Amino acid sequence: MDSKFKAINDPTRREILHYLVNGPQNAGQIASQFDMSKPSISHHLDLLKQANLIQADKKGQFIVYKLDKTGFEVIHAWFQSFSKYFEFPKPKIRIEI
Amino acid sequence: MDSKFKAINDPTRREILHYLVNGPQNAGQIASQFDMSKPSISHHLDLLKQANLIQADKKGQFIVYKLDKTGFEVIHAWFQSFSKYFEFPKPKIRIEI
DNA sequence: TAGATAATTAAGCGAATGTCTAAATTAAAT
DNA sequence: ATTTAATTTAGACATTCGCTTAATTATCTA
Numbered sequence: 001m002d003s004k005f006k007a008i009n010d011p012t013r014r015e016i017l018h019y020l021v022n023g024p025q026n027a028g029q030i031a032s033q034f035d036m037s038k039p040s041i042s043h044h045l046d047l048l049k050q051a052n053l054i055q056a057d058k059k060g061q062f063i064v065y066k067l068d069k070t071g072f073e074v075i076h077a078w079f080q081s082f083s084k085y086f087e088f089p090k091p092k093i094r095i096e097i
Numbered sequence: 098m099d100s101k102f103k104a105i106n107d108p109t110r111r112e113i114l115h116y117l118v119n120g121p122q123n124a125g126q127i128a129s130q131f132d133m134s135k136p137s138i139s140h141h142l143d144l145l146k147q148a149n150l151i152q153a154d155k156k157g158q159f160i161v162y163k164l165d166k167t168g169f170e171v172i173h174a175w176f177q178s179f180s181k182y183f184e185f186p187k188p189k190i191r192i193e194i
Numbered sequence: 195t196a197g198a199t200a201a202t203t204a205a206g207c208g209a210a211t212g213t214c215t216a217a218a219t220t221a222a223a224t
Numbered sequence: 225a226t227t228t229a230a231t232t233t234a235g236a237c238a239t240t241c242g243c244t245t246a247a248t249t250a251t252c253t254a
Contacts, residue, residue, distance in 0.1 A: 009106040021182050061251040069183045076185045085118050086166045088173045158221045
């Protein structure tokens, strides 16, 4: 739980997550998007992985990362626990039972 | 933006938010829920306020705090930006146009 | 097997964070 | 007018964080 909030606290890690919306990428491809050393990116990836926000998949000498629904769902559930207090924006029309 | 993620990163601050789901409370009432000094709680309240996650309302010598939808909506919007990648759990039945 | 490439782990450093106690501020009560 | 109560501000200290460079592990290819 703590690890997830910690993970999304950092702006670089949030950028990494958004970058991965485009699809899986290996560590080098991700690192090339940032003006930061590879070890730093590697560290960020590790924290995101610990938080189950991304999954690592070893393909030969490459390690391919992709978004992991697991962690996102946990954060989403935390969020929903406030819905009794106020509703969040909804789709335009919605019928619910 | 950063201030909001920073605010919800700390477990005490998340507890404060949950506590306020029950309704507005003054600083002393909030502090009494935690085994922590009042100045520390005051500091946490300040960070939550800066993030627009709570609102402060001065009532005489008391300062009443309540949840502020503004900040929650911003985080929620960030969250929704990942919905193209995967859908989050929905209500049981839902018809949407 | 040697050499090159991909990525991580290790070690170290300055900045930011969370906590405390003590002092200051503000408003109410006597 | 003083005192009491509620809360914040200030200052100090240990811990955590994010970054860098250097060293290490694993894999591919000639």
